[in-house]
Amino acid sequence: MPSFLKKIIGSVYRGWLRPRFSLIQQQRFKLLWTIWGYWPILLIKPIGLKDRIRLILRSMRVDWYVQHAHWPGEIARVVAAIGERKARLGEVVVEAGCWQGGSTIKLSIICDMLGYRLVVFDSFQGVEHVPGDPFSGKYSAALDLVKKNVAMYGQIDVCEFVPGWFSETLAGNTFQHPTQVLYLDCDLAKGTQEVLQGVLPFFVDGGAITSQDYPIKAIKALLDNKDTWRSLGVPTPVLVDRFRQLAIFRFKKHTVPVTAVLALSPLLPTVAVGGQKGFSGSGGVAPYSYSIEADTTGGASIDRTTGLYTAGPTLGSSTVRVTDATLVTVETIVG
Numbered sequence: 001m002p003s004f005l006k007k008i009i010g011s012v013y014r015g016w017l018r019p020r021f022s023l024i025q026q027q028r029f030k031l032l033w034t035i036w037g038y039w040p041i042l043l044i045k046p047i048g049l050k051d052r053i054r055l056i057l058r059s060m061r062v063d064w065y066v067q068h069a070h071w072p073g074e075i076a077r078v079v080a081a082i083g084e085r086k087a088r089l090g091e092v093v094v095e096a097g098c099w100q101g102g103s104t105i106k107l108s109i110i111c112d113m114l115g116y117r118l119v120v121f122d123s124f125q126g127v128e129h130v131p132g133d134p135f136s137g138k139y140s141a142a143l144d145l146v147k148k149n150v151a152m153y154g155q156i157d158v159c160e161f162v163p164g165w166f167s168e169t170l171a172g173n174t175f176q177h178p179t180q181v182l183y184l185d186c187d188l189a190k191g192t193q194e195v196l197q198g199v200l201p202f203f204v205d206g207g208a209i210t211s212q213d214y215p216i217k218a219i220k221a222l223l224d225n226k227d228t229w230r231s232l233g234v235p236t237p238v239l240v241d242r243f244r245q246l247a248i249f250r251f252k253k254h255t256v257p258v259t260a261v262l263a264l265s266p267l268l269p270t271v272a273v274g275g276q277k278g279f280s281g282s283g284g285v286a287p288y289s290y291s292i293e294a295d296t297t298g299g300a301s302i303d304r305t306t307g308l309y310t311a312g313p314t315l316g317s318s319t320v321r322v323t324d325a326t327l328v329t330v331e332t333i334v335g
């Protein structure tokens with residue numbers, strides 16, 4: 001759009017529309033020129049054209065009914081980053097800062113289509129108070145309202161909500177799920193640092209760190225500083241895309257240090273009908289999760305986190321699998 005036209009629209013918008021209309025009405029009006037930003041969703045390969053169009057239409061519905069703090073062109077790039085491939089075992093997407101759930105809804109739809117869980121961290125009390133910060137206390141929305149919005153317009157079944165300040169829920173409290181995409185939108189450098197601290201130890205190789213706050217000076221300085229990443233024990237990621245306030249970073253190398261080859265013990269054990277056996281993983285990258293991949297004992301089970309296996313009521317065998325945080329797997333047969 002020519003710059004003179006942009007200026008005219010901008011001054012009409014600021015001088016005439018803003019004072020006369022509510023925030024949600026302004027958001028609806030802005031769609032006239034922001035809606036085109038959804039085009040990256042049309043290029044998402046793992047879902048068919050119908051689903052891409054459905055995703056855009058459902059996102060527009062959110063723009064109409066739920067007040068939010070992003071532009072279509074920003075969230076569409078985050079959605080497209082999630083849409084690069086289907087989820088692998090246990091992979092999640094993390095949103096840090098959801099306000100009324102407008103972004104959560106859009107992320108939940110693509111997560112549902114591709115098999116990711118969406119874990120949403122927020123204080124549900126607004127931006128943390130930091131003396132002198134212009135955003136302190138803003139964007140406050142109760143968890144009930146967010147859940148109601150997501151249930152109404154998105155896919156609440158794939159969402160998990162973790163209420164609390166990032167200093168309590170994430171910093172120094174590693175979030176032990178392989179994370180494919182992180183969407184950061186908390187308006188504070190302190191919060192951004194805390195989220196990175198919690199999420200990066202299990203960040204998936206090739207995943208995307210997306211920040212909706214890049215123009216905020218302190219946040220840009222934090223993300224552009226090599227020491228930030230060094231202190232978190234990971235290589236400095238590369239800024240691969242920018243659109244308005246959104247920045248997308250990716251790592252070139254593995255961020256998770258692999259110590260030794262993953263192993264499962266005991267190998268090939270025998271267990272009586274209905275009996276129990278404890279399995280444990282070693283090497284690879286903790287934490288481990290345990291599952292049964294095949295079973296002829298009539299209903300064997302295994303505790304996902306402790307590895308305690310219980311055989312079914314008939315004579316047979318089961319295939320037990322351990323999966324580490326980088327999604328490497330090892331199997332054994334118990335019978």
Ligand SMILES: C[S@@+](CC[C@H](N)C(=O)[O-])C[C@H]1O[C@@H](n2cnc3c(N)ncnc32)[C@H](O)[C@@H]1O
Nearest residue numbers: 068069097099103123126127128165166186191
């Ligand atoms: C700008 S809003 C998020 C907007 C939302 N992503 C959207 O697009 O509509 C910022 C959010 O970050 C949350 N937040 C800010 N600082 C936080 C902190 N230290 N711990 C937890 N939540 C925080 C606020 O509660 C608020 O919901």
